[in-house]
Amino acid sequence: MYSLRLIFKNAMRHKLRTGLTVLGLVVAIFSFGLLQTVVDAWYAGSEGASNTTLITRNKTSLVFPLPLSYQARIRAVPGVTGVGYANWFQGVYKDPKNFFAQFAVSGESYLNIYPDYLLPAEERAAFLHDRKGCIVGRKLADQYGFKVGDTIPLKGTIYPGNWELVVRGIYDGRQSSTNTATLFFHWDYVNETVKKIMPRRANQIGVYVVQINQPENAASISAAVDKEFANSLAETLTETEKAFQLGFVSMSEAIVMAIRVVSFVVIIIIAAVMANTMAMSARERLGEYATLKALGFGPAFLALMIFGESMLLALVGAAIGIAILFPFAAFLGKVMGTMFPVFQVSQLTVLLQVVAALTIGAMAAIAPTIRAVRINIVDGLRSIG
Amino acid sequence: MKIPLSYVARNLWARRLTTALTGAGLALVVFVFATVLMLDEGLRNTMVTTGEYDNVVLVRRGAETEVQSGIDRMQANIVASHPAIARDAAGQPWLSKETVVLISLIKRDSDQPSNVIIRGIAPHALTLRPQVKLTAGRMFHPGASEIIAGASIARRFNGAGIGEKIRFGQREWTVVGLYDAGNSGFDSEIWGDADQLMPAFRRNAYSAMVLRLADSRQFDQFKQDIENDPRLTIDAKREQTFYSDQSKALSTFISVLGLILSVIFSIGAMIGATITMYASVANRVGEIGTLSALGFQRRSILAAFLSESMLLAVVGGALGLACASMMQFISFSTTNFQSFSELAFGFRLTAAIIVKTLLFSLAMGGIGGFLPALRAARMPIVDALRAA
Numbered sequence: 001m002y003s004l005r006l007i008f009k010n011a012m013r014h015k016l017r018t019g020l021t022v023l024g025l026v027v028a029i030f031s032f033g034l035l036q037t038v039v040d041a042w043y044a045g046s047e048g049a050s051n052t053t054l055i056t057r058n059k060t061s062l063v064f065p066l067p068l069s070y071q072a073r074i075r076a077v078p079g080v081t082g083v084g085y086a087n088w089f090q091g092v093y094k095d096p097k098n099f100f101a102q103f104a105v106s107g108e109s110y111l112n113i114y115p116d117y118l119l120p121a122e123e124r125a126a127f128l129h130d131r132k133g134c135i136v137g138r139k140l141a142d143q144y145g146f147k148v149g150d151t152i153p154l155k156g157t158i159y160p161g162n163w164e165l166v167v168r169g170i171y172d173g174r175q176s177s178t179n180t181a182t183l184f185f186h187w188d189y190v191n192e193t194v195k196k197i198m199p200r201r202a203n204q205i206g207v208y209v210v211q212i213n214q215p216e217n218a219a220s221i222s223a224a225v226d227k228e229f230a231n232s233l234a235e236t237l238t239e240t241e242k243a244f245q246l247g248f249v250s251m252s253e254a255i256v257m258a259i260r261v262v263s264f265v266v267i268i269i270i271a272a273v274m275a276n277t278m279a280m281s282a283r284e285r286l287g288e289y290a291t292l293k294a295l296g297f298g299p300a301f302l303a304l305m306i307f308g309e310s311m312l313l314a315l316v317g318a319a320i321g322i323a324i325l326f327p328f329a330a331f332l333g334k335v336m337g338t339m340f341p342v343f344q345v346s347q348l349t350v351l352l353q354v355v356a357a358l359t360i361g362a363m364a365a366i367a368p369t370i371r372a373v374r375i376n377i378v379d380g381l382r383s384i385g
Numbered sequence: 386m387k388i389p390l391s392y393v394a395r396n397l398w399a400r401r402l403t404t405a406l407t408g409a410g411l412a413l414v415v416f417v418f419a420t421v422l423m424l425d426e427g428l429r430n431t432m433v434t435t436g437e438y439d440n441v442v443l444v445r446r447g448a449e450t451e452v453q454s455g456i457d458r459m460q461a462n463i464v465a466s467h468p469a470i471a472r473d474a475a476g477q478p479w480l481s482k483e484t485v486v487l488i489s490l491i492k493r494d495s496d497q498p499s500n501v502i503i504r505g506i507a508p509h510a511l512t513l514r515p516q517v518k519l520t521a522g523r524m525f526h527p528g529a530s531e532i533i534a535g536a537s538i539a540r541r542f543n544g545a546g547i548g549e550k551i552r553f554g555q556r557e558w559t560v561v562g563l564y565d566a567g568n569s570g571f572d573s574e575i576w577g578d579a580d581q582l583m584p585a586f587r588r589n590a591y592s593a594m595v596l597r598l599a600d601s602r603q604f605d606q607f608k609q610d611i612e613n614d615p616r617l618t619i620d621a622k623r624e625q626t627f628y629s630d631q632s633k634a635l636s637t638f639i640s641v642l643g644l645i646l647s648v649i650f651s652i653g654a655m656i657g658a659t660i661t662m663y664a665s666v667a668n669r670v671g672e673i674g675t676l677s678a679l680g681f682q683r684r685s686i687l688a689a690f691l692s693e694s695m696l697l698a699v700v701g702g703a704l705g706l707a708c709a710s711m712m713q714f715i716s717f718s719t720t721n722f723q724s725f726s727e728l729a730f731g732f733r734l735t736a737a738i739i740v741k742t743l744l745f746s747l748a749m750g751g752i753g754g755f756l757p758a759l760r761a762a763r764m765p766i767v768d769a770l771r772a773a
Contacts, residue, residue, distance in 0.1 A: 017660055024656040031649040060553050061489040061500055063452055063725075064586070096449070099634075158453045160445060160618065200589060233555070233587065250497040251720035251727070255638075262646060265413055269650065272410040273657035276403055280664045 003301070007308035014281070018313065021277045025317025025360070026324070028270035029353050033325040034332075035263035036349040042256055044342035046245035048177050051215040053113060055244040056208040056225055059235040062088075065204035066234050073228055074208055079221045082211035084110030087187060087204075091154030091163060093144070100140055100338040102154065104187040111184075113211045116174040123148065123169030131189050133168035137180030141170045143337040152183070159190055161197070181341035210238070267356050274364040278310050282368030289372045290380020299373040306372060307365040314361030322353055388681060388689040396693055397700075400665065407661040408701040411746060414647075414654040415705030419742045420712050421643030423732035425636060427717070431730040432632040435570035436624035439601045440513055443594040443611065446618045450631060450724045451485035451593040452502070460617050461591055469607045471599040473509070480596035481510035484583050487726055488553050488575075490542040500726045501538055501545075503553075505579030513595050517571055522547050522562030525578055532577040533562035537716065537729035545575065554585030570628060573718070573729050595624065631723045638722075651749050658753025662694050666761045673761050674769025687762035694754020695747055702746025709742075710734050 011018050040047075056074060058064035065087075075083045089102040107128055111117065119127075119135060127133045136146050146152065146167050154163045165185050173180045187205075195202040212221050222238035229236045239247075249256065282289075289302055326345055333343030397404045436442075443464060448454035456464075461482050471479040484505035489498045504510075508527075511517060525531035534545045539560070544551040551558050558577065566572045579591070598607060608621040622630075666673070676686055709732075718729035 017663060020656050020660050020663075024653050024660075027649060027653050027656070031646075059489075060586075061487040063487045063500075090453070092447075155447055157447050157449055160447050231555075247498060250495070251499050252722075253495070253497070254717055254719040259642070262417060265417060266650060266653065269410045269413050269653050269657075272406045272413075273653065273660065276406040276410075276657060277660055279402060279406070280660070 003304060003308070007305060007312060010281075010285075010305065011309050011312055017277060017280075021274060021313055022317045022320070024270050024273045025314060025357065026321045028266050028360075029318045029321030029357055030325050030328075031266050032263050032356055033322065033345065033349050033353050034329065035259050035266075036352060037325075037329055037343065037345050038340075039256055039259055039263075040346050040349065041340040041343045042249055042252070043246075044177060044340070045179065046242050046249060048116070048175070048179060048342070049241035049245050050114075050116075051218065051240060051242065052212050053241040054210040054212060054218060054222055054225070054238050055241050056210055056236050056238040057206075057244075059226075059237040062206070064234065065201075065206060066208065066236065068203040068205055070205070070208065070229065070234075070236070074210055074225055077221060077224045077228060079212050079214070079217045079224075080210055081213050082109060082113055084113050084209040084211075085187065085205045085207065086110060086209060087190065087206035089154070089159065089185075089190070090157050091159075092157060093152065093154055098144070100143075101182040103182065103184050104190040105184050106187050110209060113209050116178045117171040117180075118174055119169050119171040127168035130166060130168050131186055131192075132164065132166055134165040134183055134185035135169040135171055136167055136183045137341075138170055138172050139180045139341060140183060140338055141167075143181075146170070159194060161193065163189075163193075176344065177342050179341040181338040209241075267360065271360045271363055274310070274314065274360050275367065277313075278306065278364040278368045281309070282306060282372055286372070286375055286380050289375055290377045293375070293377050293380070302372045303365075303369045306369045307362065310365035311358070311361040314357040314364075318353055318357030321357075322350055325353075388676070388685050390692065390696075393689055393693045393696060396665065396669075397697055400668075403661055403664065404697060407657050408697055408704065410657045411654050411698055411701030411749060412705035412708070414650040414749070415702045415742055415746050416708050417650055418643075418647045418745055419706055419709035419734075419738060420732060421639065421646065422738045422741065423709060423712060423734055424717060424730075425639045425643065426735055426738060427731045427733040428632055428636055428639065428728075429629070430733050431568055431570055431728070432629045432636075433625060434516065434567060435628040436626070437514065438623060438625045439597055440624035441596050441598060441604065441607065441621055442624045442627040443596070443619050443621050444592075444627075446612075446620050448620070451483070452487055452724065452726070454485075454593050455590045456482075456592070456594060456619060457590040460619060461594060463614070463616055464594060464596075464611060464619065467607065467610065469598050469600070469603045469610075471597045473512075477509075478596065479509055479513070480594055481507040481513055482579060482591045482594050483507070483510065484579050484586070484588060485592040486582075486586055486588075488551075490538075490545065490551070492541055493543055494541070499542075499720060501542060502574040502724070502726045503532075503582065504574050504576050505582035506576050507579055510576075510595065513597055514566070514571065516567040516569055517564050518566075519562050520565045522560075525561055525576075527578050528581065529578075530556050530558050530581060531561045532558045532575050533564055534560050534575045535572040536563060536565045537572045537718065538575060538727075539563050541718065541727075541729070551575075554582070554587075556585055568731065570728060573727050632721060632728075634722050635719075635728075647745075651745070655749050655753040658694055658698065658750060659757060661697070662690065662754045662757035663760070665693070666690065666757045669761075670764065670769050670772045673764050674766055674772070677764070677766045678770065683762040687758050690758035690761045691751065691754050694758065695750035698746045698750025698753070699743065702743055705746070706739065706742050 058066055071083050084106045086103040086105045089104050127135050148167050150167045152165045218240050225238045226236050329345050444454035465478050473479050487500040488503050490501045491498050539545045547560055547563050549560050611619055611621045712732040716729050716731050721728040
């Protein structure tokens with residue numbers, strides 16, 4: 001017990017230095033957690049993906065459509081329990097800066113595949129009955145102030161023209177990690193208009209969303225769907241929704257990699273600061289270490305003193321860093337809005353923060369401990385710090 | 386009287402381990418700061434050199450990228466007859482009707498798919514983009530299933546090397562040549578004959594048109610004519626603006642992320658510098674007292690400690706900058722959010738970035754060293770001498 005008190009007293013000897021070191025640790029642990037959370041936000045789409053959902057797209061690339069007629073043929077593949085479809089719309093709401101995802105979807109068959117979108121029954125019915133209706137996620141509605149009954153004007157980029165959609169419902173996510181920053185409306189509405197102005201582009205589907213009976217059958221059903229359309233004009237590529245989402249992440253993997261590297265660099269920087277503090281403290285106290293040795297305390301006790309102090313600083317810094325990360329992440333999630341639909345601190349991140357702090361604390365204590373343990377009593381007593 | 390700089394420098398040398406640790410921390414911060422600036426500069430440079438100022442790009446009204454756009458043959462012919470367009474020796478309008486689509490190719494190193502732009506061009510496309518030069522092989526023959534690939538695509542994607550084959554549109558396409566587009570966005574594309582690619586993709590309409598005006602100053606008039614023509618649903622933009630607009634989101638993302646990182650990191654580094662300088666002051670109380678007793682003014686002592694901290698920061702900064710300059714040999718590639726296709730760009734070090742970085746490290750040293758230097762300067766002579 002008295003050794004704990006001694007550690008604490010030692011740490012408080014240079015209040016300013018200790019304070020600055022802890023502040024440095026707070027900054028490091030906080031920013032490490034923040035960067036990890038940004039990386040997690042990147043992967044959020046694939047984390048939330050159900051393992052009984054497959055995505056079928058054109059094999060050449062996502063910009064090529066598939067014919068509407070494929071729906072019935074996919075439905076007939078054994079093991080498939082539902083088929084919906086969706087087209088990426090990419091309309092501009094007032095200004096190109098207001099980016100959020102918009103999908104023209106197949107109505108009921110689509111909503112049935114995604115039970116994680118919670119929509120009151122009457123709003124769901126109102127949406128399904130109104131061809132120009134749309135539903136928006138809670139996060140999206142909060143950001144732009146959309147209410148049921150509002151009209152959302154969109155300027156088409158892929159589908160030319162001005163589109164007016166009426167909000168018929170606002171959905172919530174079943175889990176806190178469910179993406180609620182997307183607008184869904186009726187594919188039929190797009191298709192009718194396209195039929196009139198660009199008949200060649202009518203009856204085309206961006207991706208089919210395929211629900212299957214057993215997750216274990218994903219590989220065989222994917223192969224069966226792709227085989228169905230092999231050597232046709234529009235060959236397909238079917239993969240699990242998770243793999244599909246991970247494909248998007250891997251497109252910007254260079255950025256994700258860079259953020260990851262940087263989050264470790266910040267730890268290294270603070271490890272250097274911390275090592276410096278401990279080295280300075282130990283240098284100043286060489287005389288005391290020699291005195292302790294002369295009194296009969298062994299090297300283990302000196303090691304305990306130095307490691308204890310280092311760990312104490314690291315853990316206090318980590319605790320404060322973790323504590324301020326949560327409110328800040330919540331704030332940032334609000335500000336970034338639909339840019340990162342899901343922005344949450346995961347348990348793994350907190351665990352990593354603690355591990356990082358312990359590592360910093362331990363690393364910083366190594367060199368001073370070796371020095372203190374090796375010091376010759378006579379030299380130590382002679383040293384004036 | 387001023388305290389000589391050599392005294393300051395030797396002080397740093399006397400505490401080598403501490404100096405090295407603090408300097409390394411500062412160097413890392415400067416390294417991150419500089420690489421982010423370089424990356425942003427590289428991206429901007431790539432997107433600006435992609436477009437020629439004198440060229441005009443036409444896309445369907447409302448479309449932001451060529452991939453989203455579509456121009457049918459009738460509209461393309463109406464545009465081609467505009468008198469402001471430059472003519473070649475044969476009297477033909479100097480323009481290229483192009484088809485631009487994305488195909489998904491597999492990366493050589495990670496086996497992951499990514500979208501690559503494939504551009505079907507007309508013969509004039511090469512004279513409209515003089516920065517594009519064939520570096521290996523030959524040009525594709527019109528009418529053949531042949532393509533040429535940009536340097537950075539050939540290096541990074543399966544099947545895009547010279548002599549290799551890529552399969553799409555129910556055909557095999559042979560890569561017969563490689564081109565270098567001078568670090569522009571075209572380096573991240575594959576080019577082929579528009580008349581071959583359009584039927585392969587079963588497209589009847591072009592994606593976009595690129596043309597040269599006889600007189601570049603006529604652009605505003607030309608734009609007005611095109612956009613007001615009731616037969617056309619087309620937007621006209623200068624090629625340079627068109628491509629730099631496409632990288633705005635990515636560029637903003639990189640600079641905002643970089644700014645946040647730099648701020649957070651510099652706080653860490655400044656704390657490191659402050660701790661070091663406080664220790665340096667605390668260890669030298671007697672020395673400071675002696676300096677005052679010798680008649681050095683407070684101002685000089687303040688300046689000496691402040692310059693010690695700034696010297697430390699500049700050494701660290703120079704080290705960080707040196708490491709960052711190595712990054713110029715590395716190419717960075719990611720998906721551009723706006724065009725949804727792979728884009729390769731480099732880290733680019735400019736004089737402005739060097740100045741900014743060194744100022745940044747000086748500021749870190751100055752701020753970090755100020756409080757300790759103030760403490761040194763304010764120390765009363767008698768107490769200081771007694772403490773020693």
